[in-house]
Amino acid sequence: MINLKRTLLVLAVVILGANPICVLANEEAHAGEPSDKSKEIGEYIVHHLQDDHFFSLYKAGEETVGFPLPVILIDNGLKVFSSGEFKHGKAVVEKDGQFYKYYHGKIYKTDAAGTISYDDKHHPTNAKPLDFSITKNVFGLFLAAFLMFVGFLSLAKTYKKGPSNLPKGFGRVLEPLVLYVRDEMAIPNIGHRYKEFMPYLLSVFFLIFTLNILGLTPIGFNVTGNISITVCLALFTFVVTTIKANKDYWKHIFWMPGVPVPFKIILAPIEVLGMFTKPFSLMLRLFANITAGHSVIMGLIAIVYLFQTQLTVGGSVGISMLLTLVLFFLELLVAFLQAFIFTMLSSLFIGMAVEEHAHH
Amino acid sequence: MEALLNQFSYGLFFWQLIILVIVIFILGKFAWKPIVNALEEREQNIEEALNKAELARQEMARLSSQNEELMKQAREERDQILKEAKALKDGIVNEAKTQAQAEGAKLIEKARIEIENQKKAALAELKGQVSALSLDIAERVLRTQLDDKAKQQELVNNLLKDVELN
Numbered sequence: 001m002i003n004l005k006r007t008l009l010v011l012a013v014v015i016l017g018a019n020p021i022c023v024l025a026n027e028e029a030h031a032g033e034p035s036d037k038s039k040e041i042g043e044y045i046v047h048h049l050q051d052d053h054f055f056s057l058y059k060a061g062e063e064t065v066g067f068p069l070p071v072i073l074i075d076n077g078l079k080v081f082s083s084g085e086f087k088h089g090k091a092v093v094e095k096d097g098q099f100y101k102y103y104h105g106k107i108y109k110t111d112a113a114g115t116i117s118y119d120d121k122h123h124p125t126n127a128k129p130l131d132f133s134i135t136k137n138v139f140g141l142f143l144a145a146f147l148m149f150v151g152f153l154s155l156a157k158t159y160k161k162g163p164s165n166l167p168k169g170f171g172r173v174l175e176p177l178v179l180y181v182r183d184e185m186a187i188p189n190i191g192h193r194y195k196e197f198m199p200y201l202l203s204v205f206f207l208i209f210t211l212n213i214l215g216l217t218p219i220g221f222n223v224t225g226n227i228s229i230t231v232c233l234a235l236f237t238f239v240v241t242t243i244k245a246n247k248d249y250w251k252h253i254f255w256m257p258g259v260p261v262p263f264k265i266i267l268a269p270i271e272v273l274g275m276f277t278k279p280f281s282l283m284l285r286l287f288a289n290i291t292a293g294h295s296v297i298m299g300l301i302a303i304v305y306l307f308q309t310q311l312t313v314g315g316s317v318g319i320s321m322l323l324t325l326v327l328f329f330l331e332l333l334v335a336f337l338q339a340f341i342f343t344m345l346s347s348l349f350i351g352m353a354v355e356e357h358a359h360h
Numbered sequence: 361m362e363a364l365l366n367q368f369s370y371g372l373f374f375w376q377l378i379i380l381v382i383v384i385f386i387l388g389k390f391a392w393k394p395i396v397n398a399l400e401e402r403e404q405n406i407e408e409a410l411n412k413a414e415l416a417r418q419e420m421a422r423l424s425s426q427n428e429e430l431m432k433q434a435r436e437e438r439d440q441i442l443k444e445a446k447a448l449k450d451g452i453v454n455e456a457k458t459q460a461q462a463e464g465a466k467l468i469e470k471a472r473i474e475i476e477n478q479k480k481a482a483l484a485e486l487k488g489q490v491s492a493l494s495l496d497i498a499e500r501v502l503r504t505q506l507d508d509k510a511k512q513q514e515l516v517n518n519l520l521k522d523v524e525l526n
Binding site: 142179 | 374387
């Protein structure tokens with residue numbers, strides 16, 4: 001317990017201490033150009049919320065400090081190169097006679113000059129290659145998976161000496177969480193068949209939880225706030241629910257027992273729609289909560305720059321720090337809560353699909 | 361919504377899918393299953409241990425009540441034996457007493473009869489001696505008073521009668 005407290009404390013200090021510095025560094029980088037500050041901050045936040053091919057830690061002057069990540073394109077064969085070659089969108093990369101340009105987080109095919117044509121909404125119309133790059137979010141995923149492997153394989157090892165061998169160290173934190181997933185989500189919702197869904201529920205819970213927590217570190221992942229990730233997670237729950245569903249489940253969808261025939265006909269499309277809205281709500285809820293949390297925290301940090309003239313430097317920093325601190329703890333709660341809600345609802349949906357109804 | 365769709369990346373989706381599947385299968389095989397099984401086993405062990413403890417407690421209670429019962433019985437038996445022994449002792453003592461008394465009485469009676477016999481013998485001897493003495497006396501008297509013989513005989517007879525009455 002003391003370990004966890006200490007870890008959280010260190011985490012809090014690091015995050016609260018480092019985030020404004022990132023933005024500050026970024027601000028200074030643009031100090032030379034006369035531009036609208038609030039618009040720029042807005043762009044910065046949007047940029048942060050998006051995936052990136054370059055792992056940027058902070059900006060110092062004109063230099064972005066960080067490290068490039070591998071770009072993997074499938075476009076007439078596999079093309080692998082470092083994202084450093086793009087020089088943050090300034091350079092056009094040529095591979096096997098094909099030119100690529102990095103523009104606002106996406107890779108486009110261009111001509112040798114790197115011309116990007118736009119439609120009337122200022123969206124690029126250039127073709128995009130299939131992009132399987134190890135982006136910042138993929139890196140975050142690998143990191144989270146790695147952390148889970150380390151944590152849970154060692155936890156599993158402690159039980160090899162017999163079930164009465166209690167875990168030590170960090171395992172003491174993980175074991176109650178595993179029990180929590182089992183006793184609060186799996187068993188109450190699924191019932192006696194809970195065991196076959198435990199691998200899925202535990203994987204999803206800890207993956208989301210780890211990614212959410214990583215998202216709160218100054219490294220600045222926003223993985224669970226990315227729609228591709230939540231689509232994948234929700235799709236998984238949908239697939240598991242649909243595959244494992246029993247006869248009763250389908251009967252309740254297409255021919256609801258216990259209601260008059262006209263209602264059966266009305267209910268069927270609603271229930272069918274419900275099959276899809278359930279995972280859709282899972283997808284949006286996780287995405288929206290995490291994205292909102294990141295946006296608000298970054299917005300509050302931005303107070304430091306926006307209100308410097310009105311509040312003086314000390315005042316704006318103080319207010320920003322105070323608000324960010326409060327919100328950060330809220331976000332810690334949200335990080336857990338969203339993992340909990342996703343897993344909880346997944347087990348609820350699975351439970352509905354495998355439930356054996358008493359006949360009405 | 362458009363921004364959302366724009367944000368959707370097949371690459372990221374692909375990697376997420378791969379990683380999720382890997383996590384589910386590898387952790388499922390090497391972590392989740394052993395962990396969940398071990399937790400369940402531990403819970404069963406605890407439950408079993410608690411049940412066993414409860415059974416042992418009941419057994420203990422049963423044994424101790426049995427012990428108490430045995431103790432009670434033993435105590436009663438002891439009391440019974442003591443009582444019987446006391447009665448036996450009293451009986452023996454009484455019997456011995458009566459026997460001794462009877463023996464004593466018998467001895468006394470014997471002694472009395474012996475004394476009586478002795479007395480009778482002594483008396484008979486005495487009588488013989490007295491008669492001899494009397495005869496001696498009478499002889500001497502006769503020697504001296506031979507003339508009046510009838511008178512003397514009468515006198516001796518009277519004397520002997522008196523002696524016998526004593």
